[in-house]
Amino acid sequence: MPRNFAGLLRSLDGKPYGAYRDAVGAHDVGGGLAVSLDRAQRDPFAPPSPVRMNIPAEVAELPADALNDQRGRIAAADYLTRALADALAAEGFDRANGTGGSGRIEIDRPGQEILERSSVKLDAAGNVEIRLYAGLPASGRRIRGRAAAELLAEDLPDLVESVLREESRDPAPLRAHVELYRDQEWLRDQLPASGLVAFVGDGAILPRRSGNSDLPLEDSPIAFKSTESLRRSFTLPSGKTVTGMGIPTGVTLIVGGGYHGKSTLLRALERSVYAHVAGDGREWVITREESAAIRAEDGRAVTGVDISLFINNLPSKANTRNFSTPNASGSTSQAANLLEAVEAGAQTLLIDEDTSATNFMIRDERMRALIPDNREPITPFVDRVRSLFTRDGVSTVLVAGGSGAFFEKADLVIAMDAYRPLDVTDQARTIAGVEAPSESGSAPAKASEHARSLDARCFQPRGGHNTKPPRGRGLSAIQIGKDTIDLSALSQIVDSSQTEAIARAITLISQRREPASVRSLIEEVTALIDSEGIDRLAAGKKHPGNLARPRALDIAAALNRYRGLRLA
Numbered sequence: 001m002p003r004n005f006a007g008l009l010r011s012l013d014g015k016p017y018g019a020y021r022d023a024v025g026a027h028d029v030g031g032g033l034a035v036s037l038d039r040a041q042r043d044p045f046a047p048p049s050p051v052r053m054n055i056p057a058e059v060a061e062l063p064a065d066a067l068n069d070q071r072g073r074i075a076a077a078d079y080l081t082r083a084l085a086d087a088l089a090a091e092g093f094d095r096a097n098g099t100g101g102s103g104r105i106e107i108d109r110p111g112q113e114i115l116e117r118s119s120v121k122l123d124a125a126g127n128v129e130i131r132l133y134a135g136l137p138a139s140g141r142r143i144r145g146r147a148a149a150e151l152l153a154e155d156l157p158d159l160v161e162s163v164l165r166e167e168s169r170d171p172a173p174l175r176a177h178v179e180l181y182r183d184q185e186w187l188r189d190q191l192p193a194s195g196l197v198a199f200v201g202d203g204a205i206l207p208r209r210s211g212n213s214d215l216p217l218e219d220s221p222i223a224f225k226s227t228e229s230l231r232r233s234f235t236l237p238s239g240k241t242v243t244g245m246g247i248p249t250g251v252t253l254i255v256g257g258g259y260h261g262k263s264t265l266l267r268a269l270e271r272s273v274y275a276h277v278a279g280d281g282r283e284w285v286i287t288r289e290e291s292a293a294i295r296a297e298d299g300r301a302v303t304g305v306d307i308s309l310f311i312n313n314l315p316s317k318a319n320t321r322n323f324s325t326p327n328a329s330g331s332t333s334q335a336a337n338l339l340e341a342v343e344a345g346a347q348t349l350l351i352d353e354d355t356s357a358t359n360f361m362i363r364d365e366r367m368r369a370l371i372p373d374n375r376e377p378i379t380p381f382v383d384r385v386r387s388l389f390t391r392d393g394v395s396t397v398l399v400a401g402g403s404g405a406f407f408e409k410a411d412l413v414i415a416m417d418a419y420r421p422l423d424v425t426d427q428a429r430t431i432a433g434v435e436a437p438s439e440s441g442s443a444p445a446k447a448s449e450h451a452r453s454l455d456a457r458c459f460q461p462r463g464g465h466n467t468k469p470p471r472g473r474g475l476s477a478i479q480i481g482k483d484t485i486d487l488s489a490l491s492q493i494v495d496s497s498q499t500e501a502i503a504r505a506i507t508l509i510s511q512r513r514e515p516a517s518v519r520s521l522i523e524e525v526t527a528l529i530d531s532e533g534i535d536r537l538a539a540g541k542k543h544p545g546n547l548a549r550p551r552a553l554d555i556a557a558a559l560n561r562y563r564g565l566r567l568a
């Protein structure tokens, strides 16, 4: 280990870019801090080089009470990632200042969710490891050694030290972030025993700034306020009490006029499988983790799914107990999405009429009269929503403003009226002429009975030259060899670092030699991450800087969308 990192980098000045290789390794930069250059990029235009910084506990001086449980460490790491990203931007390190990406230092950039991340690793003793990416300075293809020495041996350690000094001078903001996360996750833990699938706190701000911004609406949003009959109250571990609307297990229908906030509520529920940062507006919107947004997704591939609960007697004579297609229709894709989610362990389905196939959802009396049941392959969701709950234990929260067909199926009907919920269950039942929710038709098979067995080796990249391991491509795609998995319909994947983590999870899964169900594959990955941390997905690489924990359901959804998926 060379004693003087700055001197070493300066000595490379003017040499060809490849000589940065000589600086790879761990270097003491004084004050107990170490900087590691884990790999040197090949040229200034290549992806930036992975760099780590290690700060021992006695230098970092983070508040011990924030780090004494797993949730505290997740939230504190998320907090430090944000603080470092902000400091890097404030100092201008987020901009290149030479050839290619020269001089830029990056850290993963979290959005509105607090997620388990690999960008900062904290252990229970308070030692800190920061994972960054640096564009090694160049002028043309020559090393700028003095600039590199300044950047990596001085400016970066200074910046990290000053961020940590600020935290130990005033640990209150970090503690608040940790407490908020612990409270939100505690509340999520309470939902099953409280008989709830979700909770929406009074005062929550649900609408977002725009279709491409996840920030809260600025322009006079109406705060959420529960209706009296659904109001629940929880005293959190921090001592704070929250009140709000509890959405019970069962079938919940959200109705209301157009533009009254139905989809906004459902979307908030979809995203609130994750904890949110202070000021987001959704801090006290809490949804059970095993909740799956289900939509139509025509064009997707489906491999060997039993969709016979919804689809039978297709004119093509295709076997819907083992249904495969490279190009699903609106209704078959929605049926497959739903059944795959249940197969993977979904406990709650979140469905919006806006993104559903109408013929999958309902069929009215006139249509039943015109087209006899034996000529219609689809048994609509309205005929299955109750048995999904009573036989499979799967709840549904459904937005349906355009049809009263679900009135007699719902345990609860919420009307959104100018962004405020009302309990209109009784009126809806009176209109439907029922006193309690009713099943329809013959008792169907259980949705959760069918479990496919996969040949996980199908995820090994195929074909001669292109055998690179699976990698994330932005938020919504994963590259496997020459194939791409399209994740754009999966609204609960919220961070491109989750996409990257799913790609890495697929690599682990592809090493499974024996046939396995989707459920067991995702449970194995979950158990590995639980016991060894998110770093496990990087398979022993020293620098897994850009991973964020995905939900098991979203890993399964990605597996299911792979066009090369093979059953065992």
Ligand code: ADP
Pocket (backbone or CB within 6 Å): 206, 207, 208, 217, 220, 221, 222, 223, 224, 256, 257, 258, 259, 260, 261, 262, 263, 264, 265, 416, 419
């Ligand atoms: P719906 O699904 O009932 O037709 P949306 O949920 O799409 O209605 O909401 C319609 C519009 O109202 C959207 O532009 C949304 O941002 C806005 N909106 C939703 N909730 C609120 C609120 N609480 N305060 C202010 N505007 C809101």
Ligand code: MG
Pocket (backbone or CB within 6 Å): 262, 263, 264, 354
């Ligand atoms: Mg809508």
